Amino acid sequence: MIRVLLADDEAMIRAGVKAILSADPGIDVVAEAADGHQAIELTLAHRPDVALLDIRMPRLDGLAAAAELRRAAPATAVIMLTTFGEDEYIHRALTGGAAGFLLKSGDPRELQAGVHAVADGAAYLSPRVAHRVITEMGGGRLAAADAARKRTGGLTPREREVLALVGAGLSNAEIAARLHVVEGTVKAYVSAILTRLDVKNRVQAAIVAYEAGLVGDDRG
Known part of the structure; x- marks a missing residue:
């Protein structure tokens, strides 16, 4: 069972992402956070396999939270959840050690596949993000x-x-x-x-x- 922490400041987004992940019998959402600080605290408390972080969050954004988790909880793989077109954020996260990038507007199956891939030690880029990174960054x-x-x-x-x-x-x-x-x-x-x-x-x-x-x- 892959244990996941989900962090997004929008409750409806969290509910939707959680529903998609929970539909996969191999994934268990063990904690939810509304900002980066909560994401760090809950990750240290629950030690999930994967932390799925929204890039834009109050108090501490996903990029800063990912950098801290890489130091404090290296066993937890980080996936950034983003909207299409945030090239600057994608570049910063790439250099910061994120293991994957998923689009909020992407196919729900990508969300499940990305979590499985990253938990298994692979990297995962949403196909549209991969294409954007290669062609435009x-x-x-x-x-x-x-x-x-x-x-x-x-x-x-x-x-x-x-x-x-x-x-x-x-x-x-x-x-x-x-x-x-x-x-x-x-x-x-x-x-x-x-x-x-x-x-x-x-x-x-x-x-x-x-x-x-x-x-x-x-x-x-």
């Missing part, structure tokens, strides 16, 4: 692609293969099954890839994989 796409190809050029063929699967959103277990190796081997590859690419987490590695052309960007 960080300046010129050709320059970004060239830089990404140079960064991945030092990887071994197997590491590039693993990176492509990380970019496709697969968990370690799924990658292990795809490559017919044990999960521990995949974890070692992923750790080496993060180090070689000098990125903080799987989301940032996935972005590099997209920019380098290792994964198609037609999901959005």
